[in-house]
Amino acid sequence: MEITLKNIKKSYNHKTVLNIPDFRFTKGKIYGIIGPNGAGKSTLLKTIARLEALSEGEILYNHQPFRKAILKDMTYLTQKPFLFAASVRENISYPLKFRQYKRDEINFLVERIISEFSIEHLANQLATKLSGGEAQRVALARALIFNPQILLLDEPTSNMDPNSIEIIEKIILKYNQNKDKMILFITHNVGQAKRVCDEVIYLENGIIVESGKAKTVIEAPKSENLRRFLALEYYVN
Numbered sequence: 001m002e003i004t005l006k007n008i009k010k011s012y013n014h015k016t017v018l019n020i021p022d023f024r025f026t027k028g029k030i031y032g033i034i035g036p037n038g039a040g041k042s043t044l045l046k047t048i049a050r051l052e053a054l055s056e057g058e059i060l061y062n063h064q065p066f067r068k069a070i071l072k073d074m075t076y077l078t079q080k081p082f083l084f085a086a087s088v089r090e091n092i093s094y095p096l097k098f099r100q101y102k103r104d105e106i107n108f109l110v111e112r113i114i115s116e117f118s119i120e121h122l123a124n125q126l127a128t129k130l131s132g133g134e135a136q137r138v139a140l141a142r143a144l145i146f147n148p149q150i151l152l153l154d155e156p157t158s159n160m161d162p163n164s165i166e167i168i169e170k171i172i173l174k175y176n177q178n179k180d181k182m183i184l185f186i187t188h189n190v191g192q193a194k195r196v197c198d199e200v201i202y203l204e205n206g207i208i209v210e211s212g213k214a215k216t217v218i219e220a221p222k223s224e225n226l227r228r229f230l231a232l233e234y235y236v237n
């Protein structure tokens with residue numbers, strides 16, 4: 001799997017919020033997307049997930065124009081996850097029911113992921129009553145259960161306590177341990193980007209200002225803007 005951005009632009013009310021001439025995401029890598037508020041990070045993930053239409057340009061999936069079949073292999077997790085008013089267990093099993101997995105298989109996979117995410121204590125609770133961090137954890141479990149090839153995660157740990165963050169970072173790393181997935185993930189936590197990501201992209205005003213190996217981009221930023229951004233992020237995290 002490979003995702004190529006070709007001259008993509010996205011505008012709202014004549015204002016360009018995303019402008020990427022050429023970029024390629026490849027299989028087996030975890031990409032961290034960082035940048036200030038309003039930089040276009042969420043817009044980038046939404047256009048890849050086809051939740052927002054491009055104003056110009058094209059996104060290729062495995063060198064092909066978008067086809068609906070791609071959506072079966074891709075999952076997008078919003079910043080504020082939407083869970084429906086049923087138990088956590090039912091929320092998590094939904095993607096498998098939707099894909100018509102057999103009941104035994106559903107039970108097996110659901111119990112396995114509940115244990116992997118250490119959410120046994122939440123399994124029978126009403127999902128709409130969870131705290132922000134708990135809901136994020138359940139939404140990620142639901143997103144991973146059908147083993148998608150491409151994960152698009154918008155600040156997946158933003159409301160979590162340190163203990164939950166550690167669990168989720170381990171799960172994300174394990175998910176790509178065979179280097180067969182592609183994970184694009186927006187984070188405000190520079191330390192997290194360094195711990196989890198192979199590559200980091202720094203976006204500002206819809207433009208990729210710097211990108212490359214996570215360690216290089218974070219430890220040896222080239223641009224003054226990124227240097228300033230990193231200094232402030234370290235300060236607040």
Ligand SMILES: Nc1ncnc2c1ncn2[C@@H]1O[C@H](COP(=O)(O)OP(=O)(O)O)[C@@H](O)[C@H]1O
Pocket residue numbers: 012013017035036037038039040041042043044
């Ligand atoms: N639906 C929309 N209508 C108008 N402007 C939008 C819309 N969605 C995002 N924007 C604007 O696009 C810019 C980029 O937003 P976003 O991608 O959400 O930034 P980030 O996720 O980096 O904080 C912001 O200036 C935001 O106000």
Ligand SMILES: [Mg+2]
Pocket residue numbers: 041042043079
């Ligand atoms: Mg955002």
